[in-house]
Amino acid sequence: MVKKEKDASTEQRILDAAKQVFVSKGMAGARMQDIADGAGINKAMLHYYFRSKEQLFEIIFRDSIGRFVPKVKALITSELSLYEKIEQFCDGYISMALENPYIPMFVLNELHKQPDAFVRKMFNNELPDLSKLVQQIDEEIKKGNIKPISPVQLIMNMMSLCVFPFLAKPIFSILMGLDELQFRNSIEQRKKAVPQFIMDSIKR
Amino acid sequence: MVKKEKDASTEQRILDAAKQVFVSKGMAGARMQDIADGAGINKAMLHYYFRSKEQLFEIIFRDSIGRFVPKVKALITSELSLYEKIEQFCDGYISMALENPYIPMFVLNELHKQPDAFVRKMFNNELPDLSKLVQQIDEEIKKGNIKPISPVQLIMNMMSLCVFPFLAKPIFSILMGLDELQFRNSIEQRKKAVPQFIMDSIKR
DNA sequence: GTCTATAACTCGATAGAC
């Protein structure tokens, strides 16, 4: 990196443009030309800064998801109560996705193209251990603190409620006539509303 | 169609293979070669039966989603109670997606590439009218039958709980160690469990 | 570092024999 550090560097402009294109078109649909246009340079420069499309994609992905995964791993094996875990997962995921709204679609697409390889990559070859969380749910049921529910169903519900609105943004916006700001506000509310919705449902 | 009707027709084999490929790779990622391989023929035959990739995609899409959309439109404007609508939407969507598990991903992908055009195509240029449903929710709140909740949030929740598990099948299966049958059973349960989960949460 | 030009390749589509 011998260049001068004046305005927003070419490198950064490429990364920003690439994020934008990769999320709206997916890896296969993305065109290096579109990324170059978005960054205000030509295709050759993309290859100068990042050897290949593959590598550009890789860098963006790691940079985006790299910080969130370890947090979730730590959370689910922590000593917090079930309610705190639900609260922190929802808040943490929704906050992350509000800052990187392209991530949910990005992850989903790659997941479908090569499930095993991608899951391993995402979790650095070490799957998070859900057994403690599952056990915790079963205990709360046995103690009579929450209604009987299969842990698998509860975890599915929590993830669904957090992730899906980001994936379905286009259809929600059109169907419910939400503009950019209204959509953002609706999502913002969900940081509190989703844990509330879940607890209202399961608590006795 | 002058060919003999012996085994599973070439045409049907193409459609089956195409479904399979389109859902796992998306429209842009799908390769005519892969579809041809899946159907046990060569690329030229694809073009003989279906003029273009575009057209093949179109046919599969209309065939899959064509029946479900009108049902939903009728349901939300019907005279049924809020609870019955929730129950029937969840059961209807989950049943449809269990039979056509590729649809959720398929719709989502196209939605992201060309949101407006695709939504119009999906609903035949006539968006479903949610106002009656929204009004119904507000009334139930005013009557004190359910807790205060934004109709937008409630509808988002319902759709999330129904759709997301199909999208996230690969990660759920790996994370929770579910085989094909176990996953199917978990989803099957959700036909009843999701409406229950929602009602438990909102009812007074 | 940035550009133009072009090589190398992928993939949808077509021609034409059988």
Add this chain to the structure above:
DNA sequence: GTCTATCGAGTTATAGAC
């Protein structure tokens, strides 16, 4: 109806001048 062979458009990637 089915195949092989090939074209042509569109894309990633590289060479080489400035």
